[in-house]
Amino acid sequence: MAVMARARGHARRLPWATAVLATAVTALVLLPPVYLVGRAVSAGSGIEEALTDSSAVQALGRTLLLTASVTGTCVALAVPLAWITARTDVPLARVWTVLLMLPLAIPSFVGGFVMISAFGPGGMAQDLLEPLGVERLPSIYGFSGAWLVLSLLSYPYVYLQASAALGRMDGTIEEASRSLGKGGWTTFVHVHLPQLRPAVAAGALLTALYVLSEFGAVSMLRYDTLTPLIYIEYTTGFDRTTAAVLGLPLIALAALLVTVDGVTRGAARYHTRSGAGRQRRVPLGRWRWPAFALCAVVALLGAGVPVGVILYWLVRGLQSGADSGFVVEALLNSARAAGLAAVVAALGALPIALLSVRHRGWFSGLLEKLSYTGQALPAITIALALVFFTANYATRFYQTLGVLVVAYAVRFLPEALGATRAALLQVNPNGEEAARSLGAGPVRTFLRVTAPQMAPGVSAGMLLVFLSAVKELPITLLLSPIGFETLATDIWSSTSEAFFTRAALPSLILLALSGLAVLLLLRRERLS
Amino acid sequence: MNEGFLRCRGVSKRFGQTVAVDQVDLEVAQGEIFALLGPSGCGKTTLLRLVGGFEAPDAGTVELDGRVLASGSQFVPPEKRRIAVVFQDFALFPHMNVGKNVAFGLPKGADRKRRVAELLELVGLPELERRMPHELSGGQQQRVALARALAAEPRLMLLDEPFSNLDPAVRQRVRAEVKQLIQAVGITAIFVTHDQEEALSLAERVAVMMDGRIVQSGAPASIYLQPANRPVAEFIGDANFLPGEVRGGIATCELGNVRVQAGFEGAAELMIRAEDLALGRGGGASSEVVGVEYYGHDQMATVRSASGRLLKVRLPAGVHASEGERVTVEVAGEARAFPSR
Numbered sequence: 071m072a073v074m075a076r077a078r079g080h081a082r083r084l085p086w087a088t089a090v091l092a093t094a095v096t097a098l099v100l101l102p103p104v105y106l107v108g109r110a111v112s113a114g115s116g117i118e119e120a121l122t123d124s125s126a127v128q129a130l131g132r133t134l135l136l137t138a139s140v141t142g143t144c145v146a147l148a149v150p151l152a153w154i155t156a157r158t159d160v161p162l163a164r165v166w167t168v169l170l171m172l173p174l175a176i177p178s179f180v181g182g183f184v185m186i187s188a189f190g191p192g193g194m195a196q197d198l199l200e201p202l203g204v205e206r207l208p209s210i211y212g213f214s215g216a217w218l219v220l221s222l223l224s225y226p227y228v229y230l231q232a233s234a235a236l237g238r239m240d241g242t243i244e245e246a247s248r249s250l251g252k253g254g255w256t257t258f259v260h261v262h263l264p265q266l267r268p269a270v271a272a273g274a275l276l277t278a279l280y281v282l283s284e285f286g287a288v289s290m291l292r293y294d295t296l297t298p299l300i301y302i303e304y305t306t307g308f309d310r311t312t313a314a315v316l317g318l319p320l321i322a323l324a325a326l327l328v329t330v331d332g333v334t335r336g337a338a339r340y341h342t343r344s345g346a347g348r349q350r351r352v353p354l355g356r357w358r359w360p361a362f363a364l365c366a367v368v369a370l371l372g373a374g375v376p377v378g379v380i381l382y383w384l385v386r387g388l389q390s391g392a393d394s395g396f397v398v399e400a401l402l403n404s405a406r407a408a409g410l411a412a413v414v415a416a417l418g419a420l421p422i423a424l425l426s427v428r429h430r431g432w433f434s435g436l437l438e439k440l441s442y443t444g445q446a447l448p449a450i451t452i453a454l455a456l457v458f459f460t461a462n463y464a465t466r467f468y469q470t471l472g473v474l475v476v477a478y479a480v481r482f483l484p485e486a487l488g489a490t491r492a493a494l495l496q497v498n499p500n501g502e503e504a505a506r507s508l509g510a511g512p513v514r515t516f517l518r519v520t521a522p523q524m525a526p527g528v529s530a531g532m533l534l535v536f537l538s539a540v541k542e543l544p545i546t547l548l549l550s551p552i553g554f555e556t557l558a559t560d561i562w563s564s565t566s567e568a569f570f571t572r573a574a575l576p577s578l579i580l581l582a583l584s585g586l587a588v589l590l591l592l593r594r595e596r597l598s
Numbered sequence: 599m600n601e602g603f604l605r606c607r608g609v610s611k612r613f614g615q616t617v618a619v620d621q622v623d624l625e626v627a628q629g630e631i632f633a634l635l636g637p638s639g640c641g642k643t644t645l646l647r648l649v650g651g652f653e654a655p656d657a658g659t660v661e662l663d664g665r666v667l668a669s670g671s672q673f674v675p676p677e678k679r680r681i682a683v684v685f686q687d688f689a690l691f692p693h694m695n696v697g698k699n700v701a702f703g704l705p706k707g708a709d710r711k712r713r714v715a716e717l718l719e720l721v722g723l724p725e726l727e728r729r730m731p732h733e734l735s736g737g738q739q740q741r742v743a744l745a746r747a748l749a750a751e752p753r754l755m756l757l758d759e760p761f762s763n764l765d766p767a768v769r770q771r772v773r774a775e776v777k778q779l780i781q782a783v784g785i786t787a788i789f790v791t792h793d794q795e796e797a798l799s800l801a802e803r804v805a806v807m808m809d810g811r812i813v814q815s816g817a818p819a820s821i822y823l824q825p826a827n828r829p830v831a832e833f834i835g836d837a838n839f840l841p842g843e844v845r846g847g848i849a850t851c852e853l854g855n856v857r858v859q860a861g862f863e864g865a866a867e868l869m870i871r872a873e874d875l876a877l878g879r880g881g882g883a884s885s886e887v888v889g890v891e892y893y894g895h896d897q898m899a900t901v902r903s904a905s906g907r908l909l910k911v912r913l914p915a916g917v918h919a920s921e922g923e924r925v926t927v928e929v930a931g932e933a934r935a936f937p938s939r
Binding site for chain 2: 500501503504505506508509510511515518519522523
């Protein structure tokens, strides 16, 4: 029976309508990188010129430096934090577990806004310190500011993966090591670290892709990596082909990272029993309070400072009686675009999920893998490709809400797909077959049996897409119809004009919304 | 009775390199309760799915009541076959209450409320219409699954390991109830099981499947008493195998002379059922009891013969046998002879 059950997924014929739809969605996802590469290559000699231009070479260097240093910092910071909170008797371990995750909820441009409005010229620190006679603060612009902000915002990617892996680890292996006379530290280095490698690698990949794609904070902090350069070329350059060409190294780097990860991950597989042996927390002894202090400082910098700074400007704005009516329109615009994106992404994810869960095989597996492209691609390249494509081939859609929605959907399809797949895996295929044997055709079976059972999971996925789209900046900047201000674009323009009180309220709303997304993600992680 | 109500001819199905169903011919009569019996992975569930329309055969034809359901050129989808399936896990729709589950397959225009009430009455669950599936016991879920299957007025009902998800304590009772129900409705039913007791007690006819082929089919008694070959004999019941020589209906073997079912001469492998052996305590006892499992209604002794062969002997509950005891082994019934390997 087991043999037959395994064979079943392959056996049934591919439903053609679903396969065609899934292929179409995947093709749409692949359109941006393929088109961008095509366009850049067709530029001929211009490509070489654009790439060897000194500002482009510098930007590429900065991108590599920032990606490497932030990723390294995140690993160095997150692995000890994960071990401390997951496996030691540090005071308030559970509190730290939640607080250390919070920076995930802070969009990078809000991080940039916080940094500038707190420590930049005319910022909060200057306001507070000037009466004390401090006249100059060290500059936050350039590499150090970008590195600090991005490290504090993205270490949770590694932290999340590492603490989940530590939680899954078999406690008896650890006990075996201890019983063989190894101390807590030796056990960590020789038993935990090697087992942690796949999880840390996965977290580091997410961090590196995040930094590659990062646009808001580096732009605000004037550290010109590739993404700001692309944006500047796009908005001010005479020839937009230069912007397209500059997208190539970004796409290549993302592809390289994903490939390297795929190759190395295949090599390392670690077995963890489910219901792993009881885990004991390691007593830290005199290191207990230093560990506590480390958690507190990181949580304060990563989550406390941003919230504090935003509240500071909010109060200042209220005191000065600044107008906040614009926020309503921005919120409605954000909600409209993100809401539509959620629906489109969920619809797009459905045929791919149906195929990959109910008709496993090389074809559905390939479509599923390809449909994750949007997550790895730097967002600005997706936006750029769609700008060019609509300007040249679909002028009716150029600078319309529709294109913005499609770009969001392409970028966040993986989030919808993950949720839809998980929901579909929960539906008993025998129920579907029972419905067929009771006279219901495939469509009626889907509508009456499969869809109602999938609904809660799919809605959770839609909510995730919605929350991600609300805080997306570069796509919104490039593709929004003229005069279409959203929460993200408001924060962006207010910060560039040093209009800090105006950026506070939208930032707070975004923080609350993405805090919700983080909670959802954590719950899903725990469920799976 | 219509002899080939369901008719499979030369049906084959492979998954990659594995041949799951290999040129199977099968005929089931109208109104018959039929069992497909075989060990795990023998292809019986695949055969059931081929009949139900969830798989398409690579070769061969499936016909129901003279209508072709699947052949090289034709394939009738499951929803057009009027063949209901009761799954191992019952597969009730978890988001619908019992009444809605049962009503799902009702033909259009039926008086839904009345039919649902009738069907629930029929399976003995008249008060549970508003319950959700997760609020029911395994036995209740199964009866709802039966009511739901019957609602569609199927011409054939397929049951896939229908009792394996039930608590052993209630399994026997539920089995009898289901048999009564199927007989009362008069529907043709095929069920798949790996449990020989279930197949023999429930079905009017049994087909034994091994490695994708049907190796024997017939009434339960003939399968048990005249197994077609050694694997079937080993799979069903407790059998002992001894080498022997058959001359004129009498076999000579280490247990002495044994009567053999007619139609075999020469060197043979003799099959003797455990219940056809008995223990004696006469002189010259050359065998030794090496183990006893006591079941209550009877017991099974393992005995080492003089030649060192281990024999299974079923003893009545009242007989006393203890480990280490010296005994003689006597043959009480007939043996069956297979060509020696």
